[in-house]
Amino acid sequence: MAYDKFTILKSTAVPMPIENVDTDQIIPARFLKATERRGFGDNLFRDWRYNNDNTPKKDFVLNNPLYTGKILVGGKNFGSGSSREHAAWAIYDYGFRCVVSSFFADIFKNNSINIGILPVQVSELFLDKIFTAIEANPQNEIEINLPDQTITILSTGESESFDINGYKKHNLVNGYDDIDYLQAMKEDIRSFAATSLY
Amino acid sequence: MSSTPTTLFDKVWDSHVVRKITDGPDVLFIDRHFIHEVTSPVAFLSLEQRGLQVMFSEKTFATADHNTPTVNQHLPVQDPLSAIQLKALETNSGKYGISHWGLGNPKNGIVHVVGPENGITQPGMTIVCGDSHTSTHGAFGAIAFGIGTSEVEMVLSSQCIMQPKPKKMRINVNGKLGKGVTPKDVVLYIISKLTAAGATGYFVEFAGDVFENMSMEGRMTVCNMSIEMGARGGMIAPDETTFAYIKGKDKAPKGEAWDKALAYWKTLKTDDGAGFDKEYHYEAVDIEPMITFGTNPGMGMGISKRIPVSQELGSGKSSYEKSLNYMGFREEDKMLGKKVDYVFIGSCTNGRIEDFRAFASIIKGRKKADHVTAWIVPGSHVVERQIKDEGILDILQEAGFELRQPGCSACLAMNDDKIPAGKYAVSTSNRNFEGRQGPGARTMLASPLVAAAAAVTGVVTDPRELIAEENV
Ligand code: SF4
Numbered sequence: 001m002a003y004d005k006f007t008i009l010k011s012t013a014v015p016m017p018i019e020n021v022d023t024d025q026i027i028p029a030r031f032l033k034a035t036e037r038r039g040f041g042d043n044l045f046r047d048w049r050y051n052n053d054n055t056p057k058k059d060f061v062l063n064n065p066l067y068t069g070k071i072l073v074g075g076k077n078f079g080s081g082s083s084r085e086h087a088a089w090a091i092y093d094y095g096f097r098c099v100v101s102s103f104f105a106d107i108f109k110n111n112s113i114n115i116g117i118l119p120v121q122v123s124e125l126f127l128d129k130i131f132t133a134i135e136a137n138p139q140n141e142i143e144i145n146l147p148d149q150t151i152t153i154l155s156t157g158e159s160e161s162f163d164i165n166g167y168k169k170h171n172l173v174n175g176y177d178d179i180d181y182l183q184a185m186k187e188d189i190r191s192f193a194a195t196s197l198y
Numbered sequence: 199m200s201s202t203p204t205t206l207f208d209k210v211w212d213s214h215v216v217r218k219i220t221d222g223p224d225v226l227f228i229d230r231h232f233i234h235e236v237t238s239p240v241a242f243l244s245l246e247q248r249g250l251q252v253m254f255s256e257k258t259f260a261t262a263d264h265n266t267p268t269v270n271q272h273l274p275v276q277d278p279l280s281a282i283q284l285k286a287l288e289t290n291s292g293k294y295g296i297s298h299w300g301l302g303n304p305k306n307g308i309v310h311v312v313g314p315e316n317g318i319t320q321p322g323m324t325i326v327c328g329d330s331h332t333s334t335h336g337a338f339g340a341i342a343f344g345i346g347t348s349e350v351e352m353v354l355s356s357q358c359i360m361q362p363k364p365k366k367m368r369i370n371v372n373g374k375l376g377k378g379v380t381p382k383d384v385v386l387y388i389i390s391k392l393t394a395a396g397a398t399g400y401f402v403e404f405a406g407d408v409f410e411n412m413s414m415e416g417r418m419t420v421c422n423m424s425i426e427m428g429a430r431g432g433m434i435a436p437d438e439t440t441f442a443y444i445k446g447k448d449k450a451p452k453g454e455a456w457d458k459a460l461a462y463w464k465t466l467k468t469d470d471g472a473g474f475d476k477e478y479h480y481e482a483v484d485i486e487p488m489i490t491f492g493t494n495p496g497m498g499m500g501i502s503k504r505i506p507v508s509q510e511l512g513s514g515k516s517s518y519e520k521s522l523n524y525m526g527f528r529e530e531d532k533m534l535g536k537k538v539d540y541v542f543i544g545s546c547t548n549g550r551i552e553d554f555r556a557f558a559s560i561i562k563g564r565k566k567a568d569h570v571t572a573w574i575v576p577g578s579h580v581v582e583r584q585i586k587d588e589g590i591l592d593i594l595q596e597a598g599f600e601l602r603q604p605g606c607s608a609c610l611a612m613n614d615d616k617i618p619a620g621k622y623a624v625s626t627s628n629r630n631f632e633g634r635q636g637p638g639a640r641t642m643l644a645s646p647l648v649a650a651a652a653a654v655t656g657v658v659t660d661p662r663e664l665i666a667e668e669n670v
Contacts, residue, residue, distance in 0.1 A: 035283055198322075
């Protein structure tokens, strides 16, 4: 699935200082019944966001009009649990393009990059600074510069660099995905398969 | 053959790299691909939109499990959305020539139960599936892990995925397990030590005599939950136990092919002196029957202990409090004696025959506690038949239990098997996340023995008190 190119993102951010946010919270299993990739954003954080009678829970951050933007800032070990790519779809579909945390679960990180969400891993210290900046003023913006691999809190100018491998960066910047790459090397795959024991 | 000592993981991984990308992932060839109804439809749709074909349809296997009802499977599926997903799996499999074990097929069952059961899973393979507990297959000395839907599409269209090579961790457990201590307790113990993110970025090898002495079912339970410590997957070196399990299975190699495969499989172990990025050692005597008290699988403890206070754990205090609040528990509470409303035995973690034997060993001659609702769900039709053939069904029925039909059921509660809000469940599955077993459900993860003890007493009970002396 092709996605929009990702270069520099400047946006306010939504803070969610909760550790171990798992994919069952991001999108509960009962919303995985679709056969198309559509409408998952409505059920993003469904059980944290809505009461049983579907009224919004006032104290949940996505229901607080103060906080908006394309960046979601989560606590340590974000995205643990199930391999459901639906979690990344829901985040993307809701309007986020970047998730910042001090630690990501592996499969979630892969899934995110594969669909065009940039997971930015920062130090615990820097994560705290981001939360503090948003708390001070929800209008404070964060800038994610993918070509330079930096994240900056614009109100304070504090900045940190983040890791991403060259291949994935190239994909995100150009809007390519792995399937394009693999299709171009089919002959190699075929000859490899011919030698397989299984 | 190179003379540098090499790990089991490296042997299998390196032999599957089609291409190494500089400053990027490896292109990894995949030997076996399992699909199910929930994470495959969008992959097929996208395949179609791009005009791509399935490259090696004989390497992919489809089974229906996540969404299926566990009663009246002979009737049309009631939930219209589930029915559409199941139909899509059938149609897509048919269209691309993929073998499909749908509802009612005697081979149907949970994907990670039916793969090994039919000899599809073999040592030295790379195996993926759009389900994080694909790590189960690592019990055979395979590299097996869960993938997302984009990757399902990659495997369908090119039989490869692109992955950076993970780091390597070895977890050693040695000694003799005590009475009532099962493979589930071993893995819950390890996760409680490592935390739910302790192995993120790593691929784990489980080593030591505790695993060597385990049955294949037990090894699968352990590898199944490697994802719950954050690991990409876990594996155990294949040995005679492994070979004996595979031999004669439907899809296992036969005749000369068997001899050839066996000769290769025997080379699949970590050489002496091979390096790991991280290594842990635990002692079997320190492990007692385990139970979780919080909302991630790392929040587990010995069943006789008290719930730790947050400072002891070094995790964020507010997240810890949120978790205990959700469960309705307090720091320093005892778990023993807490009321249990539901008991679930099943899932790809503990839905194999050995698990039902263990469950039956405790309930035999006892009665289900009146207020407990028990869902007893075999991992596959093969397991269901074994339960009947071995007389376990009679023991269940005499004790007041019913047997349901195979599927994932309350492990993820996508079908009707949902624990009601606020209710407490002792579950043999793998995740105790908020709402995992139904909105508001409170899950305590444990072994089949602990589940059985709760089912007959109605409260959290140490199974060692109920184990007959002759079974020790
Ligand atoms: S039983 Fe649970 S963990 Fe296993 S395949 Fe089904 S949903 Fe996944």
